[in-house]
Amino acid sequence: MNASTAPVADLPEPRRVPVALGDRAYDILIGEDLIRRTGTLIRPVLTGNRVIVVTDETVAGLHLNTLTKSLDAAGLDHTAIVLPPGESTKSFDRYAGLMNELLALGLERKTTILAFGGGVIGDLAGFAAATALRGIPFVQIPTTLLAQVDSSVGGKTAINAPAGKNLVGAFYQPRMVLADTGILDSLPRRELLAGYAEVVKYGALGDLAFFEWLERHGATLIDGDPIDECRAARAEAVARSCAAKAAIVAQDEREGGLRALLNLGHTFGHALESRLGYGPDLLHGEAVAMGMAMAFSLSVRKGLCSGQDAERLNRHMASVGLRLKPTDIAGVDWDVDDLIKRMFKDKKVEAGRITFILARGLGDAFITADVDEADLRATLEDALAD
Numbered sequence: 001m002n003a004s005t006a007p008v009a010d011l012p013e014p015r016r017v018p019v020a021l022g023d024r025a026y027d028i029l030i031g032e033d034l035i036r037r038t039g040t041l042i043r044p045v046l047t048g049n050r051v052i053v054v055t056d057e058t059v060a061g062l063h064l065n066t067l068t069k070s071l072d073a074a075g076l077d078h079t080a081i082v083l084p085p086g087e088s089t090k091s092f093d094r095y096a097g098l099m100n101e102l103l104a105l106g107l108e109r110k111t112t113i114l115a116f117g118g119g120v121i122g123d124l125a126g127f128a129a130a131t132a133l134r135g136i137p138f139v140q141i142p143t144t145l146l147a148q149v150d151s152s153v154g155g156k157t158a159i160n161a162p163a164g165k166n167l168v169g170a171f172y173q174p175r176m177v178l179a180d181t182g183i184l185d186s187l188p189r190r191e192l193l194a195g196y197a198e199v200v201k202y203g204a205l206g207d208l209a210f211f212e213w214l215e216r217h218g219a220t221l222i223d224g225d226p227i228d229e230c231r232a233a234r235a236e237a238v239a240r241s242c243a244a245k246a247a248i249v250a251q252d253e254r255e256g257g258l259r260a261l262l263n264l265g266h267t268f269g270h271a272l273e274s275r276l277g278y279g280p281d282l283l284h285g286e287a288v289a290m291g292m293a294m295a296f297s298l299s300v301r302k303g304l305c306s307g308q309d310a311e312r313l314n315r316h317m318a319s320v321g322l323r324l325k326p327t328d329i330a331g332v333d334w335d336v337d338d339l340i341k342r343m344f345k346d347k348k349v350e351a352g353r354i355t356f357i358l359a360r361g362l363g364d365a366f367i368t369a370d371v372d373e374a375d376l377r378a379t380l381e382d383a384l385a386d
C-alpha cells in the first residue's frame with residue numbers, strides 16, 4: 001500500500017536526528033506522512049492544549065487541511081494565521097502585524113506556535129515565538145527543502161531590515177522539528193533547487209564524501225525520477241544535512257566561532273539579496289549558490305584552494321540547474337563598491353573587518369578575516385563580468 005493512504009497506525013517510525021543542546025535539546029523527525037500525524041507527534045513537547053499555526057497562503061492552500069485534521073484528531077485547540085508567501089514577508093511590518101494578531105488571539109505562555117512553511121515562515125514565526133510574552137514554545141514544521149535541511153534547525157530566527165539580511169532576530173530553539181519529506185512533492189523545481197544549494201553547502205564546507213554522494217544522487221533528488229530513488233535520496237539528504245548542522249550547532253549554538261562555517265556563501269549571497277531588495281528575482285538559496293562560487297573563487301585567488309575543486313563545485317551546481325553568476329539575473333546594474341558596502345553590514349564583521357568562510361578544498365572550509373580588499377574586489381569583478 002502507498003504510504004500516503006496507509007492508516008496512520010501502520011506508518012513507519014520517522015528517523016530521529018537529535019540536536020544536543022542540554023535543556024534546549026530537541027529532535028528532528030524525518031519521514032513521509034508526518035503532517036497527517038502532527039497532533040500525535042508534537043503532543044509530548046506541548047505544554048498546553050492550544051496551538052497557533054503560522055503559515056503562508058501557498059502552503060495553507062495545499063496542506064493546511066491535512067495539518068488541522070491531525071490537530072483535531074489529537075484533540076488540540078488550534079487557530080491559523082495565514083501570511084503572504086515570499087521573502088518580503090520577513091519584514092518589520094509583517095512582524096508587527098503578526099504580533100498584533102497573536103496578541104489579539106489572547107495567546108498565553110503555554111500556547112505553542114507551529115511554524116508551518118518554508119524558511120520565511122520559520123524565521124518570522126520563530127522570532128515571534130521568541131518575543132511574544134518574552135518567549136513561548138514553538139515547533140518547526142518545514143515544508144521546503146531549504147527549511148528541512150537548514151532553516152528549521154538551530155534556532156536562528158530573524159527578519160530582514162533595509163540595512164541588511166536577518167539583522168533583527170534572536171537565537172531561539174524550537175521544541176521539535178517535523179520534516180515531512182513527502183510534502184516536497186508539491187514544491188516547485190526552482191524552490192527545490194534553491195534548497196539544494198544549502199545541501200551542497202554541507203558537502204562543500206565539511207564533508208567531501210557527502211559532496212561525492214550528491215554528485216551521484218543530486219539529479220535524481222531534484223528531478224524526481226525514478227520516484228522511489230528520488231524519495232529515498234531526499235530523505236537521506238535531509239537526514240545527513242540535519243545531522244551535519246546539529247553537530248555544529250551543538251558545539252556552538254550562538255555562533256561564537258565554528259557555527260560561522262554554516263555561513264559559507266552567505267557573506268556574498270546576503271549582499272546580492274539585499275541589493276535586489278529581497279524580491280522574487282533572487283531566492284536565498286540561489287544567492288547562496290552564487291556566494292559559494294565566489295567564496296571558492298576568492299579561495300583560489302588567494303592560493304588556498306585548487307582551481308579544480310572550485311570548478312568541480314561549480315560544475316555540480318550548474319549540472320542541476322543552479323545559476324552561478326549574479327549576471328545570470330536579467331536587468332540588474334551591479335556595482336562592486338555597492339556590494340562591498342553591503343558586505344560590511346554582515347553580522348560577522350569584527351573591528352571593521354569582514355569575516356569570510358573560505359576553503360582549502362571541497363569539504364575543507366575555514367573562517368578567516370585575512371582577505372585584502374584588492375582580492376575581494378577582483379573576485380567580485382570576475383563574478384560580475386559577462
Ligand SMILES: NC(=O)c1ccc[n+]([C@@H]2O[C@H](COP(=O)([O-])OP(=O)(O)OC[C@H]3O[C@@H](n4cnc5c(N)ncnc54)[C@H](O)[C@@H]3O)[C@@H](O)[C@H]2O)c1
Nearest residue numbers: 058085086118119120143144146150151156183186187284
Ligand atoms: N534560520 C536559518 O538558519 C536559516 C537557514 C537558511 C535560510 N534561512 C532563511 O530561509 C528563507 C528562505 O526559505 P525558503 O527557501 O524555504 O523560502 P520560502 O519560505 O519563501 O518558501 C519558498 C516558496 O515555496 C512555497 N512553499 C513552501 N512549501 C511548499 C510546498 N510544500 N509546496 C509548494 N510550495 C511551497 C512558499 O509559499 C514560498 O512561496 C530566507 O529568508 C533565508 O534567509 C534561514
Ligand SMILES: O=C(O)C(=O)C[C@@H](O)[C@H](O)[C@H](O)COP(=O)(O)O
Nearest residue numbers: 150154156165166259262263266347
Ligand atoms: O544556521 C546558521 O548558522 C546559518 O548560517 C545557516 C544559513 O543557511 C542561514 O541562511 C542563516 O540565516 C544565515 O545566518 P546569518 O547569521 O548570516 O543571518
Ligand SMILES: [Zn+2]
Nearest residue numbers: 198266284288
Ligand atoms: Zn542560508
